[in-house]
Amino acid sequence: MRRAATLFSTLALAATGCMLGTAHAAPAGTSAAAATGSHSTSVSAADQQAALRFWTPERLRGAREMTAPASRTTTATPATAAPGAPVVVPPLAAPASAAAASTPGVGTFASSPTAWTGGGLISTTVGKVFFQRADGGTFACSATVANSDNKSVVLTAGHCVVDAGTGEVYRNWVFIPGYANGNRPFGTFTATRLFNVAQYVSTGGNANWDFAFAALGQVNGRSVANTVGAEGIAFNSATGRHTHSFGYGGSDAEGNGxxxxxxxxxxxxxxxxxxxTMWGIDCVQSGGSSGGGFLADFDTSTGGGSLVGNISVSAGSNEYHPTLGNEALDLYRQAGAA
Structure with missing residues (x-):
């Protein structure tokens, strides 16, 4: 049985603002970009193929649920720039083949982690992330497909991409949308490039910066969004709203991931x-849910909404997410142009 981990954060959602497509930007290099405080790491084609071979069913079962670096989540001063104009990117409906595999229903209110039975877009766009650290340990997180220019971007937590203490970017990084009981209904997507804000490492893991994006390769010649659909995403959005969080917690009550x-x-x-500068809700998902999305304007009958953050840290009975501001928007645009 996998070990349950400590808690993560939820995301704040956007309700108001302009409805825009993603702006084009040049992809980041493999080192920190001074203009945006971002860092990206490219994954070679050979390493992508190695990652596909690496993640056998046995290794998927053996991966441990990733936990947030709880001792590195505070700072004496706020760690975000002044908010910018709201930017909202709409969801992308799933292709008929994916939608047919997940009939929309109506989810029930969940003040504690509850199995999602509502189907719809969220059941195909959320998935599990698997990766390996330099010490050989294998771990699991959660992520969500976000609509983007290249239709190949997922939002996850910074601590699911990079070790804030050492700057080590994890390897053999893959995303399995719609994961359930070891099944890979839409295939395994490898990371082609991983993006985190440089401040997450320079601050030693300040949770205000605990968000990251991955650009993914294709499966059977199709991008991840064109395979399973994509949730919307909002930046500089309103806070204090009703939100929903989704992830693969590793406790017994959550189905062991x-x-x-x-x-x-x-x-x-x-x-x-x-x-x-984080926001949270009175509900906690356990280890493995880290990186899972928080959504606002979520429609329980269709499973669609706007990502406003990712599960990051918890305290007591609450889970919190970093807000997606200008820095996250810059990072997202780079990932969408990769």
């Missing part, structure tokens, strides 16, 4: 950490 779980609640600011 083998099923998609759901929380929801009205957001409130993180008042327990000096300098925190």
């Amino acid at each position: 083998e099923r998609l779980n759901h929380c929801e609640g009205d957001e409130f600011p993180d008042a327990g950490r000096a300098g925190s």
Whole structure:
């Protein structure tokens, strides 16, 4: 049985603002980009093929649920720039083949992690992330497909991409959308490039910066969004709204990381950490849910909404997510142009 981990954060959702497509930007290089404070790491074609071979069913079962670096989540000063104009990218409906495999239903209210039975877009766009650290350990997180220019981007947590203490970017990084009980209904997508904000490492893991994006390769000649659809995503959006979080928690009550779980609640600011700009809800998913999406404007009958953050850290009975501001928008645009 896998070990359950500590808690993660939820995302704040966007309701107002302009409805825009993603702006084009040149892809980042393999080192920090001074203009945006971003860092990207490219994955060679050979390493992508090696990752596909690496993740056998046995290794998927043996991966441990990733936990947030709890000792590195505070700062004495706020760690975000002044907010910019709201930017909202709409969801992308799943192709008929994916939609047929997940009939939309109506989810039930979840003040504690509950198996998601509502089907719809969320059941195909959320998936499990698997990766390996330099010490050989294998771990699992969660991620969500975000609509983007290249139709190949997922949002996850910074601590699911890079070790904030050492700057080590994880290897053999793959995303399996719609993962359930070891099944890979839409295939395994390898990372072609991983993106995190440089501040997450320079601050030693300040959770205000605990978000990341991955650009993915194709499966059977199709991008991930053109295979399973994509959720919308919002930047510089309103906070304090009703949000839903989704992830693959590793506790017994959450199915030991083998099923998609759901929380929801009205957001409130993180008042327990000096300098925190995070928002959370009164519900906690356990280890393995890290990186899973928080959505606003979520329609339980269709499974579509707008990503406003990712599960990051928890305290007591609450889970929190970093807000997606200008820095996240820059990073997302780079990933969408990769």
